[in-house]
Amino acid sequence: xxxxxxxxxxxxxxxxxxxxxxxxxxxxxxxxxxxxxxxxxxxxxxxxxxxxxxxxxxxxxxxxxxxxxxxxxxxxxxxxxxxxxxxxxxxxxxxxxxxxxxxxxxxxxxxxxxxxxxxxxxxxxxxxxxxxxxxxxxxxxxxxxxxxxxxxxxxxxxxxxxxxxxxxxxxxxxxxxxxxxxxxxxxxxxxxxxxxxxxxxxxxxxxxxxxxxxxxxxxxxxxxxxxxxxxxxxxxxxxxxxxxxxxxxxxxxxxxxxxxxxxxxxxxxxxxxxxxxxxxxxxxxxxxxxxxxxxxxxxxxxxxxxxxxxxxxxxxxxxxxxxxxxxxxxxxxxxxxxxxxxxxxxxxxxxxxxxxxxxxxxxxxxxxxxx
Amino acid sequence: xxxxxxxxxxxxxxxxxxxxxxxxxxxxxxxxxxxxxxxxxxxxxxxxxxxxxxxxxxxxxxxxxxxxxxxxxxxxxxxxxxxxxxxxxxxxxxxxxxxxxxxxxxxxxxxxxxxxxxxxxxxxxxxxxxxxxxxxxxxxxxxxxxxxxxxxxxxxxxxxxxxxxxxxxxxxxxxxxxxxxxxxxxxxxxxxxxxxxxxxxxxxxxxxxxxxxxxxxxxxxxxxxxxxxxxxxxxxxxxxxxxxxxxxxxxxxxxxxxxxxxxxxxxxxxxxxxxxxxxxxxxxxxxxxxxxxxxxxxxxxxxxxxxxx
Amino acid sequence: xxxxxxxxxxxxxxxxxxxxxxxxxxxxxxxxxxxxxxxxxxxxxxxxxxxxxxxxxxxxxxxxxxxxxxxxxxxxxxxxxxxxxxxxxxxxxxxxxxxxxxxxxxxxxxxxxxxxxxxxxxxxxxxxxxxxxxxxxxxxxxxxxxxxxxxxxxxxxxxxxxxxxxxxxxxxxxxxxxxxxxxxxxxxxxxxxxxxxxxxxxxxxxxxxxxxxxxxxxxxxxxxxxxxxxxxxxxxxxxxxxxxxxxxxxxxxxxxxxxxxxxxxxxxxxxxxxxxxxxxxxxxxxxxx
Numbered sequence: 001x002x003x004x005x006x007x008x009x010x011x012x013x014x015x016x017x018x019x020x021x022x023x024x025x026x027x028x029x030x031x032x033x034x035x036x037x038x039x040x041x042x043x044x045x046x047x048x049x050x051x052x053x054x055x056x057x058x059x060x061x062x063x064x065x066x067x068x069x070x071x072x073x074x075x076x077x078x079x080x081x082x083x084x085x086x087x088x089x090x091x092x093x094x095x096x097x098x099x100x101x102x103x104x105x106x107x108x109x110x111x112x113x114x115x116x117x118x119x120x121x122x123x124x125x126x127x128x129x130x131x132x133x134x135x136x137x138x139x140x141x142x143x144x145x146x147x148x149x150x151x152x153x154x155x156x157x158x159x160x161x162x163x164x165x166x167x168x169x170x171x172x173x174x175x176x177x178x179x180x181x182x183x184x185x186x187x188x189x190x191x192x193x194x195x196x197x198x199x200x201x202x203x204x205x206x207x208x209x210x211x212x213x214x215x216x217x218x219x220x221x222x223x224x225x226x227x228x229x230x231x232x233x234x235x236x237x238x239x240x241x242x243x244x245x246x247x248x249x250x251x252x253x254x255x256x257x258x259x260x261x262x263x264x265x266x267x268x269x270x271x272x273x274x275x276x277x278x279x280x281x282x283x284x285x286x287x288x289x290x291x292x293x294x295x296x297x298x299x300x301x302x303x304x305x306x307x308x309x310x311x312x313x314x315x316x317x318x319x320x321x322x323x324x325x326x327x328x329x330x331x332x333x334x335x336x337x338x339x340x341x342x343x344x345x346x347x348x349x350x351x352x353x354x355x356x357x358x359x360x361x362x363x364x365x366x367x368x369x370x371x
Numbered sequence: 372x373x374x375x376x377x378x379x380x381x382x383x384x385x386x387x388x389x390x391x392x393x394x395x396x397x398x399x400x401x402x403x404x405x406x407x408x409x410x411x412x413x414x415x416x417x418x419x420x421x422x423x424x425x426x427x428x429x430x431x432x433x434x435x436x437x438x439x440x441x442x443x444x445x446x447x448x449x450x451x452x453x454x455x456x457x458x459x460x461x462x463x464x465x466x467x468x469x470x471x472x473x474x475x476x477x478x479x480x481x482x483x484x485x486x487x488x489x490x491x492x493x494x495x496x497x498x499x500x501x502x503x504x505x506x507x508x509x510x511x512x513x514x515x516x517x518x519x520x521x522x523x524x525x526x527x528x529x530x531x532x533x534x535x536x537x538x539x540x541x542x543x544x545x546x547x548x549x550x551x552x553x554x555x556x557x558x559x560x561x562x563x564x565x566x567x568x569x570x571x572x573x574x575x576x577x578x579x580x581x582x583x584x585x586x587x588x589x590x591x592x593x594x595x596x597x598x599x600x601x602x603x604x605x606x607x608x609x610x611x612x613x614x615x616x617x618x619x620x621x622x623x624x625x626x627x628x629x630x631x632x633x634x635x636x637x638x639x640x641x642x643x644x645x646x647x648x649x650x651x652x653x654x655x656x657x658x659x660x661x662x663x664x665x666x667x668x669x670x671x672x673x674x675x676x677x678x679x680x
Numbered sequence: 681x682x683x684x685x686x687x688x689x690x691x692x693x694x695x696x697x698x699x700x701x702x703x704x705x706x707x708x709x710x711x712x713x714x715x716x717x718x719x720x721x722x723x724x725x726x727x728x729x730x731x732x733x734x735x736x737x738x739x740x741x742x743x744x745x746x747x748x749x750x751x752x753x754x755x756x757x758x759x760x761x762x763x764x765x766x767x768x769x770x771x772x773x774x775x776x777x778x779x780x781x782x783x784x785x786x787x788x789x790x791x792x793x794x795x796x797x798x799x800x801x802x803x804x805x806x807x808x809x810x811x812x813x814x815x816x817x818x819x820x821x822x823x824x825x826x827x828x829x830x831x832x833x834x835x836x837x838x839x840x841x842x843x844x845x846x847x848x849x850x851x852x853x854x855x856x857x858x859x860x861x862x863x864x865x866x867x868x869x870x871x872x873x874x875x876x877x878x879x880x881x882x883x884x885x886x887x888x889x890x891x892x893x894x895x896x897x898x899x900x901x902x903x904x905x906x907x908x909x910x911x912x913x914x915x916x917x918x919x920x921x922x923x924x925x926x927x928x929x930x931x932x933x934x935x936x937x938x939x940x941x942x943x944x945x946x947x948x949x950x951x952x953x954x955x956x957x958x959x960x961x962x963x964x965x966x967x968x969x
Contacts, residue, residue, distance in 0.1 A: 014793075054862050073392050075868035087859035091881035100877075101867035148863070398871040399790035402782045406842050407798055413813065413839040414805045420816035433819065480700050483693075493955050494704040497711070500951035500958060501944050502900035504917040508924050508940040509710045512717065512933050513730060523729040553710065558962055565963050614809045617902040621921050635903075638811045643907060648815060655811040662809055 002065045002155035002188050004028040004051070009060035011046055011212075020046050021057070022212040031186040035199045037235070038209035044192045047209070048160055051190060053077050064155055075104075080149035081158040084165060086141045088133035094144050095129040101152045119147045122181075139170045146181075159191040163198065175201060196236050200224065208232045226359065230366040233286045233359060239323055239334040242292070244285040245363060246329075248278045255279070259308075262327035263348065267308030270355055274371035278360075283369065286359035289323060292335035295352045304355040310335075312347045326351075418659065424652035431646035442653040452654065455632040458544045462633065463612035465548045466555075470608055471601070473552065474559025479589060481560070482567045492564070495557035503554065507621035510550035511537065540630035543623050547631060550618055555611065559604050566600035567593065602669065609665050613658055634658050718742060718938040725933055741934035745942060749935050751922035758939050760912065761919025765899055765946075767830050768915055772837035773894040779838070780845020780890060781883065785875055787846065788853035789861045799850065805843035813840075814907050821908060828910040836908055837898045844897075845890050848961070852886040853879065885957070892954055893961035896947050916943045 005028070011021040021043045028034045036044040049055040051062060053074035061070045069077045080101075088097050095116055102112045120126045123143045133141055142162065149157055159178075163171045179202055182189060193199055199206050200220045208215040208223060208231075216228035227233035233241045246257035248271060255271040275283065299305050310326040317323075322337045335351060343349045360369040428438045446452050477495060481488055498506065513519050516535035524532035536542035570593060578588045616635035619625060625632040625640075634654060642651030713730050718741050720734040728735070747757040787799045817836060818827070826832030856879065864874045905915040914922075920943045924936050951958055 049862075052862070052866055054865065073395065074862075074865040075870070079866060081863065081866050083859040083863060085857050085859045087857060087863040089860065089864070089878050091878075100864070100869075104868040104873065148867075152867075395870055399786040399792060399795075402871075403786050403795070403798060406779055406783050406802065406846065409839050409842060410802050410805055413817070414808060415801075417813040417816035418808065421812050424815055433815075477700070477703060480696050483696055485696070485700060491700055491704050492959075493952075494707050496955070496959060496962075497948065497951055498707065499962060500896055500947045502902065502917050502920075502947070504900075504902050504920050505940045505944045506710075508920060508936055509714050511924070512936065513710060513713055515933070518725060518933070519730060523731060526729040526732070553707070557707065561959055561963060610807065614811075616811075617917070620902070620906075621924060624925065635809070635811055638814075639903075639907070642815055652815055655809070655814070658809045659812045662807060666807055 003030045004156055004188060004190070005061075005063040006047070006051070007061040007063065009047065009050060009062070010058045011043075011050060011055070012058045018212075019058075020212050021050070023060070024209075024212075024214055026207055026214065026217060028188060028190060030188055033182050033189045033191065033202060033204045035203035035206050036190065036192045036209060037194060037196060037199045037206060038215075039235070040194060042209040043212040044209050045160065048081075048158055048190065048192050051156070052079050052081055052158055078152075078155045079158060080152050080154040080156075081160060082145045082149050082162045084161040086133070086145040086165075088141055088144055088148070090133055093130050093132055094125065094136070094147075097133070097144060098147050098151045101148065105152075115151050119151045122150065123147050138166050139174065142166060142170075142174060146178075150185075155188065157187055157189045159189060161193055162191075164193070164195070178202065196238065200236070206236075208235060210235075225357070226368065227286070228368050230284065230286070230361050233361070233368075237288060239289050239336075241359070242285075242287045242289065242328075242331075242333045243361075244287065244328055244331055244333065245282055246285055247280065247282050248275050250276075250279055257285070259328050260330075261308060261310045262330070263309075263311055265309055267306065267310075267328075267353075269306050269353055270304050271360075272304065272355075272371055275360060275369065278369070282363055284361040284363050286361055287333075287353070287355075288357065289334040289336040290321075291354040291357045292326075292333065292351055293354075294337050294341040295350060299352065299354060302356070304358075306353045306355060307350055308353065309348055309350050312343050312345055312349055314345055315343060324349075421652045421655050424648060425656050427649050429648035429652070431648070433648055438649070442649040443657075445650060446653050446657065449650075451629045451632055452634075452637055454629055455634045455637045458631060459612065459615075459633055461544055462547055462551070462615065463609060465545070466551050466612050467605060467608045469548065469552045470556045470559045471604060473556040474563050474604065475594075477556070477560040478563035478567055481564055492561070495560050497557070498554045499558045501554070503617035504621050506550050506554045507618045510546065510553070511622045514546050514549070537623065538627060540627045543627060543631040547615075547618055547622060547633075550622060551611075551615070554618075555608065559608070562600055562604050562607075563597065566597045570596055602672075606665065606669055610662060613661050613665075634661075714937045714941055714944075717934050718745075718941055720934050722932060722934060741932070741938040742942075744932070745923070745935045745938035749923055749932070749939065750926050751919050752926055758916060758919040758923060758942055761914055761916040762942060764830060764909075764913055764919075765915040765917075768833045768837070768913075769895055769898045772834045772841065772898050773891055775834070776838045776841035776845045776894055777887065777890045779842050780847075781849045781880075781887070782875070783842065783846040784849020784851075784853050785879055787850040788856070789858065789874075789879075790871065799846075802843050802846055805840060806847065810840065810903055814903075818907060827908070828913055830909075830913045832908055833904060833913065833915070836904050837901070841894055841897065845894060848886055848890045848893070849883075852883070856882065885960075888954060888957040889961040892950055892957045895950060896958065899947050919943075 006024055006026045009021050009024040010019060012019050024047060026034070036047060038044050046055060050057045053069070053072060057070065061068050063069065064077065089100065092100065098116050098119055099112045102115060107115075116129070117126075120129055123146060125140065125143050125147060128136060128140055128144070133144065136144065145162070162178075163174050166174060175198060182202075191202065203220055205217060205219055206223045207217045210231050216223055216232045223232060223236055227236065227241070230243065234243070244259060246259060246269070248255055248257060253270070254273055255275050257269045257271055259267050259269060261267060269285070295307065310328070312324050312326060313332075314325040315322050316325075317339060320339075322339050322343065324335045324337050324343055326333050326335060337343055337351075360371070361367065362369055424433060425442050426437050426439060427434055428436050428441070481491060485491065514534065514537045516538055519534075521532060521534045524534075536546050574592060574596075575588060578592050583591070614635055615633055616639065619631060619633045619636050620639075623631040625636050635658065638651050638654040638658065641647040641654060716731065716734065717725065719737045719739070720728070721736055721738055721740065724732075724734050724736065745757055746759050748755055749757045751758065751761070783802075787795055821827045821832045821835070824832075826835060860878060861874055864878050869877065899915075900917065901915070902917040902921065905918040906921070909915065909918065920939050923939050
């Protein structure tokens with residue numbers, strides 16, 4: 001269990017003009033599960049490799065438990081990594097795979113055997129120990145890859161999209177398994193994924209990256225409910241947050257914005273008073289689909305709740321709810337509706353807007369407007 | 372976004388591991404060094420050396436009296452070189468053409484879910500495992516004007532059959548083509564077969580669903596897909612023809628006279644039996660030039676297409 | 681046949697098989713001729729024809745080719761040449777393959793700035809016509825005292841074989857996931873440990889391809905043999921050529937064929953036993969990546 005500090009890490013490849021990492025600062029606490037998410041090419045894998053020591057960085061420092069390891073070779077950093085492709089040594093048995101790191105470090109044989117047994121038990125792969133990786137299923141290979149990492153009891157664990165090669169069902173199982181392991185062992189984990197569900201479910205904190213920059217660092221709840229900018233808001237959540245550009249206006253009952261449904265009806269959306277600095281200016285409303293939904297009696301009459309009649313264009317039942325597509329100001333908007341309130345394409349439905357959960361963004365800076 | 376730069380902590384100093392790390396960092400380069408040296412000297416250095424020789428009047432021993440392009444002038448005026456070059460063109464064009472035609476033909480036939488495909492392929496390819504000296508020896512016997520093919524045909528009842536190309540000065544170069552095609556066409560077949568197997572079967576399915584017949588599918592869809600195979604096969608065969616030495620040495624030794632001479636044999640004779648090092652070097656450089664003239668456009672187009680991908 | 685639905689008898693299928701089998705027969709003719717001729721007496725040769733069976737099967741030509749036929753000045757058959765070829769080929773194959781394996785490992789898994797350039801430079805060595813290096817190489821071997829020695833031939837074959845072996849291994853190792861090397865580095869393994877413990881155990885197929893390719897190339901080489909060797913270091917190809925072109929009296933085609941078969945035997949045996957790898961080498965060496 002160790003603390004990992006990333007200090008102003010910059011990375012430029014060769015003579016390339018573009019920086020791959022543009023000054024990343026993250027402190028990862030001992031025992032914390034940190035997830036790096038971002039679209040491909042955002043630099044998350046480069047950052048991961050930099051932490052492991054597999055790639056040099058151009059500037060900055062990587063500090064583990066107060067020791068600067070920036071210039072150390074991977075083997076001297078005491079880090080283990082689980083790879084997307086598992087990277088099991090194909091010519092070795094499962095046992096040899098798990099023991100390899102310990103053998104290289106010249107541990108006594110009995111200790112290695114004990115450790116292999118411990119890890120195999122932990123991951124329930126004891127019956128597989130004498131098999132070759134090619135004889136294992138994807139899920140089993142995944143477990144062995146984790147076993148190899150666990151065997152060395154390193155200070156830091158790195159997971160590089162470890163579940164992306166598994167089928168959907170197995171992925172959910174392994175996700176739970178990883179979470180259980182982390183609960184139990186309380187290890188420091190840095191985990192790269194592009195799957196936002198994985199990020200939301202596993203992380204203590206999420207670091208959202210884009211173009212080599214850290215966009216937001218926070219708990220899953222913070223990142224979901226108070227995204228720092230348009231990018232984070234659109235990246236986290238599925239279906240994505242709806243963005244509706246509106247002009248803030250002053251009315252008799254406070255601030256509000258007028259939007260039009262595609263049938264031409266006007267909907268009056270109340271806005272919080274804190275937006276008064278934006279009066280007569282344009283802002284972007286960020287509304288999650290679940291906050292445009294069927295009429296809920298218990299919310300009726302609350303200050304930041306509005307109603308509007310909207311034509312349903314398309315419905316996508318997902319099981320637990322129905323995603324309905326409507327048009328507001330000519331922009332397609334997703335709403336999340338309870339399947340017990342059936343709506344059909346072509347219906348005009350009365351929907352409720354919960355503006356108290358809405359995010360507001362400045363269209364110029366694309367940053368969140370803090371209230 | 373936080374942009375504050377933390378205070379750098381003291382780097383962990385481990386002198387022993389530092390040295391090891393340094394060695395580790397240099398290891399890949401150290402491992403390559405001997406090969407790089409071999410290549411720098413053995414390929415590039417020697418190429419330059421030969422080029423230098425070609426500008427001297429070296430005869431039996433290398434000398435360093437530079438005579439400019441005199442050796443090249445001699446070469447171009449040399450009748451035997453002239454014959455060798457014309458022969459190379461005849462040999463090269465026929466060899467490449469026949470090999471490609473046979474190779475494609477056999478590959479397409481062999482790609483029809485043939486039983487015993489492995490065995491048949493093995494038969495087509497075994498000549499590639501032989502030395503060209505062996506090939507030359509056997510074909511010299513088969514094409515023997517008195518006792519070879521001619522006699523066989525006579526015995527089998529075709530009494531008017533006449534085949535004495537091996538000893539006819541304007542025909543002996545064609546015997547080289549026969550032997551070389553036997554040696555290499557199976558290899559071209561293997562290249563095309565590999566190419567055919569690399570084509571996405573769903574393309575063929577799509578074409579069949581579109582109503583195309585098999586010959587149309589091959590002509591209009593599959594062969595155009597094999598452009599890269601064509602190019603690499605032509606490159607390899609052209610390269611083989613320019614370097615061709617063994618076969619002509621053992622089959623005809625350039626004869627009768629020097630009627631079936633090829634540049635590689637010319638170079639060898641001049642350099643190692645006639646004591647004309649300068650002339651030999653000049654002919655070697657001309658051969659290199661010919662290969663570069665093929666190679667450079669090929670590599671250029673390869674690199675360009677890769678960049679476009 | 682496991683195919684469930686067999687297309688009914690079709691003219692096309694018959695045509696295809698006829699063409700393929702005829703072609704196969706034609707390809708086999710020279711080998712059959714070689715074999716038949718090598719077991720004939722000179723009398724049989726002049727009275728019969730290429731495809732006629734010997735009236736009297738005899739090993740005489742084989743004996744003569746092996747131990748008494750004239751190859752230029754000496755008349756001791758080709759057996760010296762045959763062993764020379766082994767003495768040359770085995771070390772040259774092993775050394776060039778070993779170097780190629782390390783080079784390929786560096787070019788694929790330990791790339792550094794400039795390594796791609798070096799690789800291209802080495803690759804160019806596959807393309808040059810060797811005529812362009814013969815004269816300087818002869819001079820260098822002379823200076824090093826290696827002229828006309830088997831060691832000299834080994835040096836030459838290693839120098840010009842490394843480009844191919846490097847290409848083989850590099851292309852093979854490029855297909856090995858980088859993550860394996862990363863994992864091993866995190867496990868604490870260094871350059872050589874990763875090579876010997878991780879890469880080498882999974883390299884058996886490419887070693888086969890490379891060794892077979894190199895052996896065939898080196899065994900079958902004639903140019904280097906005829907230029908850089910003399911007398912007691914000449915390889916079998918040179919011996920065969922000398923035997924065939926030693927024109928004294930009547931041509932003994934049966935001896936020529938027996939000698940040709942002796943020269944062909946090792947590579948043919950390798951081809952029959954491991955043709956799969958040989959073909960892979962052929963196509964890998966030509967479709968450069």
